[in-house]
Amino acid sequence: MKKRTLFLGFLLMLALSTAALAADYTDVPADSWARESIDKAAEYGLMNGVDSEEIIAEKVGAEHLLHAVIKVASHKENDGYVFNPEATLGIIFGEVSAPCDSERVQAVLDLFSGTGLHYRATDCILEEIWSKFRLNVCNNLPQAILGAGVGCYRDSVHMKAISDGLRAELMAIAEAKGIDISKADVSSGRGSAVPPTARYSTLQDLDAGRHTEIDMFSGALIRMGKELGIPTPYNEFTYHMIKALEEKNDGRFDYSGSEEPLWAK
Helix, strand or coil: CHHHHHHHHHHHHCCCCHHHHCCCCCCCCCCCCCHHHHHHHHHHCCCCCCCHHHHHHHHHCHHHCCEEEEECCCEEECCEEECCHHHCCEEEEECCCCCCCCHHHHHHHHHHCCCCCCEEECCCHHHHHHHHHHHHHHHHHHHHHHCCCCCHHHHCHHHHHHHHHHHHHHHHHHHHCCCCCHHHHHHHCCCCCCCCCCCCHHHHHHHCCCCCCCCCCHHHHHHHHHHHCCCCHHHHHHHHHHHHHHHHHCCCCCCCCCCCCCCCC
């Protein structure tokens, strides 16, 4: 039972952000049987993205890894982070290769049975992971630069154009890698409704003065684009803008007025 419970925790952490994992898990006592494993998971830096599984596999071995993703649209209110449980797609997991109905997939299905959680096994887990990756890149990043709620994509043709540019680059790279995201679109439906004021994780990080996951988002796409010979100008601009916003949060541009002047040319 302990192994199953730990596996559940490990599965859930696959979808959490680096910033969240950096926090101290005060709800897990220091003498808990799970404490060491949770600390090790945080050390590994489990995170969003499409290459995080490769990073984790280098640490624990690919044979010990069941790919998974959590799709939940949450937003921050005065009393904390909230989401609509009924509209949440939930936990999606599966094997990368056949057999997709493996013993460990069935074990996780049995584990979640009767819990009230939203979950499902899939035979296209890589496409599901890329589907969430697309949301993170196209919905998280432009609004993080603007500093506005997600309603900006509906209300500004300019924000929509930036999001579409990021999306086109991501889709081209996914196609080149043999990832058909439309498979995930069919199973995931419309997704979760969020208010136009919602601020997704990248903007939440910047609001809190934290560094973001931009290296796992546009940074990864830039790297893959170079490997595949696919230009990624939208992602390159976005990457550098968010890196500059991180530097701003770090105080790099807190000038006192006594610095040596620059010569405009």
